[in-house]
């Protein structure tokens with residue numbers, strides 16, 4: 256998990272918490288900085304484990320920043336998609352490997368009440384929202400009353416280990 260704080264927020268925090276100017280902290284290592292602002296012991300260890308970034312804000316490595324993005328299924332947690340039935344959530348999209356060469360991708364934001372709780376169910380080969388039970392088929396169509404509005408389906412193109420996830424552009428009318 257990466258926690259991103261705007262530089263201005265850090266600056267105000269440093270001044271109000273420590274009374275020291277920001278320039279003093281720019282010369283410190285992250286470890287020293289965390290210690291000086293009072294994060295010690297277990298909290299310091301937890302901050303490292305959580306991967307808190309104090310220097311820059313970035314999205315997950317290998318993932319694009321616009322509506323369309325690519326992921327490399329040979330790397331990291333995306334390797335879950337190298338076997339049929341594997342699925343992941345990334346950038347509010349649920350991506351599923353439905354077969355040897357087939358993939359599906361839908362928004363993870365439920366059309367019922369907007370909860371970000373859509374998950375894939377391998378046994379049923381469908382999607383379900385854990386908030387109130389809306390169900391959707393693999394093409395995003397609603398299967399029950401709460402799922403009647405369906406889910407936005409993304410296009411998935413595969414080239415070697417790279418998946419390109421594309422939000423279909425709305426046609427102009």
Ligand code: FES
Pocket residue numbers: 365366367368369370384385386387388389401
């Ligand atoms: S928000 Fe998903 S079922 Fe209600």
